[in-house]
Amino acid sequence: MTPATTGRGSLPGHHHVTAFDADALRAYSRRGNFHSDPAQAAKLGLDGLVAQGMQVAGPAYGMALEEWGEELLAVGNMDLRFVGMVHADETIETTMSIEDEQADVTVTNTTTDATAVVGTFSRRPSV
Amino acid sequence: MASSERPASDGFTSRRAGPPSGPSDVRSAPFGGATAGQALGPAHYTVSATANERYWRAAGVDHPLLQAGRLYPPIAANLTILLFQTVAPRPLLHARQQLRCHRLGQSGFELTVAGHVTERFTKRGRDYAVVEAGIDLADGDRLWTSTATFCEVTP
Numbered sequence: 001m002t003p004a005t006t007g008r009g010s011l012p013g014h015h016h017v018t019a020f021d022a023d024a025l026r027a028y029s030r031r032g033n034f035h036s037d038p039a040q041a042a043k044l045g046l047d048g049l050v051a052q053g054m055q056v057a058g059p060a061y062g063m064a065l066e067e068w069g070e071e072l073l074a075v076g077n078m079d080l081r082f083v084g085m086v087h088a089d090e091t092i093e094t095t096m097s098i099e100d101e102q103a104d105v106t107v108t109n110t111t112t113d114a115t116a117v118v119g120t121f122s123r124r125p126s127v
Numbered sequence: 128m129a130s131s132e133r134p135a136s137d138g139f140t141s142r143r144a145g146p147p148s149g150p151s152d153v154r155s156a157p158f159g160g161a162t163a164g165q166a167l168g169p170a171h172y173t174v175s176a177t178a179n180e181r182y183w184r185a186a187g188v189d190h191p192l193l194q195a196g197r198l199y200p201p202i203a204a205n206l207t208i209l210l211f212q213t214v215a216p217r218p219l220l221h222a223r224q225q226l227r228c229h230r231l232g233q234s235g236f237e238l239t240v241a242g243h244v245t246e247r248f249t250k251r252g253r254d255y256a257v258v259e260a261g262i263d264l265a266d267g268d269r270l271w272t273s274t275a276t277f278c279e280v281t282p
Binding site for chain 1: 181182184185186187188189190192197198200201204205218220221222223224225226227228229230231232280281282
């Protein structure tokens with residue numbers, strides 16, 4: 001169920017390539033919907049299983065977690081827009097630029113060349 | 128609204144409102160007829176250690192904090208969807224997710240999820256709903272605040 005990942009880079013330009021197969025999509029979703037059941041996806045006119053937006057953003061979350069650690073879990077924020085679909089077995093490329101308290105992320109579906117997710121992660125400064 | 132306690136197929140144990148009910152003209156309206164200001168929940172979910180780890184790994188995240196049983200905050204999005212689906216019966220597309228973490232959470236403890244519809248709008252001919260949900264620990268402390276924007280999947 002763990003998605004295949006290659007090409008993790010290092011600062012300053014984080015870079016991550018991931019492919020979510022159908023098993024990974026099913027692991028992240030309830031049964032019987034268009035994320036996990038091909039028949040349900042077809043009924044809605046979709047071209048196969050569709051990854052949940054937050055699953056597509058998972059590698060980006062992982063990058064922010066590597067950078068900020070437990071602080072991201074405790075006081076982190078995120079604001080993500082899901083602007084394009086990612087289907088099972090399509091490949092995504094996640095790029096993130098981190099500067100101090102904010103990380104800007106773009107996820108591109110490299111199978112379709114369309115942007116899938118844009119947004120930011122941030123951590124509140126300690127007081 | 129009927130309440131039930133049952134294992135959900137996503138690995139959460141749920142003690143939540145049952146499926147949407149009401150007049151068919153309301154259920155067939157976008158988002159089950161939910162309007163801005165409508166209260167949602169409370170619903171109760173327990174994210175098991177197994178489910179928590181499954182979400183971490185399926186998202187491609189591998190980190191020592193996972194081994195420590197820390198709750199994966201993006202699960203807040205799933206809980207918000209489950210909360211909204213107590214009134215909105217049709218499949219939802221997730222357009223935007225905002226999340227604020229207030230403290231660390233640990234798997235295996237019951238969470239209370241409650242919120243309301245903050246906005247309904249139409250954009251390019253599609254109906255959208257914005258839902259804000261507070262996810263609280265058993266002692267009442269706020270764990271996460273989740274704001275999600277949805278539209279319906281239309282064939």
